[in-house]
Amino acid sequence: MRHGLIPTVEDYLGRRARVYGGERAVLADVIPPGSDGAERLAELASLATTAGVHVLATSLQHRPRPHPGTYVGRGKAEEIRDQARDLGADTVILGSEVSPAQARNLEETTGLKVVDRSQLILDIFAQRAGTKEAALAVELAQLEYLLPRLRGWGQALTNPGAGIGTSGPGETRLEQGRRAIRRRIQSIRSALRKVSQDRIVQQARRRRVGPPEIAIVGYTNSGKSTLFNRLTGCNALVEDKLFATLDTRVRRIALSGRDALLADTVGFIRDLPHQLIPAFQATLGAVGDAAALLLVLDGTDPAVDEHLRVVREVVAAIVGPDSAPPPVLHVLNKLDLVVTPEQEARLAALQAETVPCVALSARTGRNMSTLEAALASLVVSRTSPAAPSVP
Ligand SMILES: Nc1nc2c(ncn2[C@@H]2O[C@H](COP(=O)(O)OP(=O)(O)OP(=O)(O)O)[C@@H](O)[C@H]2O)c(=O)[nH]1
Ligand SMILES: [Mg+2]
Known part of the structure; x- marks a missing residue:
């Protein structure tokens, strides 16, 4: 055990507790018949690569819904097992979150470490958390994700040395482990309350007196950080x-001669x-x-x-139902890559859906002055209603 007497989830789950980077993986996704899973698989592959996983193969299965026992069907699971053996893969990464039982069954059928999309995202955040607050918040999320899975996966452990989650005395140790992990969750929660209170006080002050x-x-x-x-x-x-950027960063900028703060x-x-x-x-919180x-x-x-749908949804969730959301200026980025007539047509359609918007390239700087002017008028009109309007 790494932290003295406090057991870690690794003590119970072994290496299946985390994506460490360096895994050799087959990706598997289940989608309804007739739909095209290419974009989902491409996103899953970039998530895996971001986590440091080597993606050796991808496998897509069309089913009305995932198999309740093993996520992919039995036959597909065996196919993945054989493919993994041929390629020397040790892990299978699934395109959706699965239940602890599905993970355990699939692990038994394939003999591979089973990681679902949620765990992959959690582990990327853990690898990348830069501040104390981010690291604590992510560890909390990981523990909450893993806690209900301890028993399910513990029972599937084939290594007898691990001895956790088997019936009898193992059950008691599992219970002890759970209690210790719950205590860790409590202590992270109270540490987080302290850190976030300090931050909230600072932010509130900045907002009262600041630009x-x-x-x-x-x-x-x-392209948010490039634009920033x-x-x-x-x-x-x-x-x-x-997820290159994990923590909000804030800098002062000048907008038509006035100060503003910009947060990435x-x-x-x-x-x-x-x-x-x-x-x-x-x-x-700043949003x-x-x-x-x-x-x-x-x-x-x-x-x-x-992407637009997801971003609007998350913004609405952060703002909450009782407050009016801030005014939005849309940025259609990577204009330098728009070259074919189809791309141009799609961009035009998108422009119609996202008023007000500015199409630009943060990389080349094209149309940046249009953006700054649009932003200045949006912010100045909102924050200083009494000021005379400047042309
Ligand atoms: N061609 C092109 N590439 C761009 C442009 N803006 C950003 N990129 C590229 O897109 C990739 C992502 O850019 P980032 O600025 O890190 O994106 P981000 O939104 O901050 O990403 P996260 O922090 O991971 O959420 C990088 O490879 C950038 O170089 C652009 O205007 N044109
Ligand atoms: Mg970024």
Whole structure:
């Protein structure tokens, strides 16, 4: 046990408790007949790569719904087992969250470490959390995800040395382990309350006395940090990976001669594991009170409509039902990649759906001045109603 007497989930689940990076994996997804799973699989592959996993093969099964026992059907599970043996894979990564029983059964059928999409996302966040608050919030989410799975997977352990979760005395140790993990959850919760209170006080003060704040929000990898760097002349981490940015960062900028604060935030994704939503709220508190939101979309992504839906949903959840959301300026980014007539037509359709919007390239800087003007008028009109309107 790593932390003295406190057992970790690894003590109970072994290496299946986490995605560590370096796994050799087959990806498997189940989708309804007639639908095209290519985009889902591509996103799952970028999540896996972001976590440091080697993706060796992908496997798509069309079924009206996932198999209740093993997620993919029995035959498919055996096919994956054989494929994994041929390729030297040790892990199968599933395109949806599965029940503890499904994970256990699939593990028994294939002999592979089974990881679902929720666990993959949680582990990416854990690998990337940079501040103490983010690390605590993510550890909490991981423990809440793993706690109900201890028994299910513990029973499937084939290594007799692990000896956890078998009947008899093992059951008692499992119970002890659960209690210890619940205590850890309690202590993280109270540590988080303290850290977040400090932050809330600071943020409230900044908002009372400080310049208006603009928050950049959007799907992961849409180009938020690139745009943030353009607008601030800063060097925030830009990466062609999902969730490059985990903590909100804030910088001062000038908008038509007035000060404003610009916040870069963590990216969103569909079907975010629900345990992570409080962690998002910790870093996204600024979104609800912002003077304006810059909603960034990758205008070239075939799944952009889905991204827009997800981002609007998450923003609505953060703002809550009782407050009015901040005004939104949409940014259709990566204009430099729009070259074919089909791409142009899609961008035009998207422009009609996202009023007001500016199509630009954060990478090349094209149309940045249009954005700054649009943003200035949005923020200035909202924050200083008494000021004379400046042309
Ligand atoms: N071609 C092109 N690529 C861009 C543009 N803006 C961003 N990118 C690329 O898109 C990728 C993601 O950019 P980021 O700025 O890290 O995206 P993000 O939205 O901050 O991503 P997360 O922090 O992971 O949510 C990087 O490889 C960028 O270089 C653009 O205008 N044109
Ligand atoms: Mg970023």
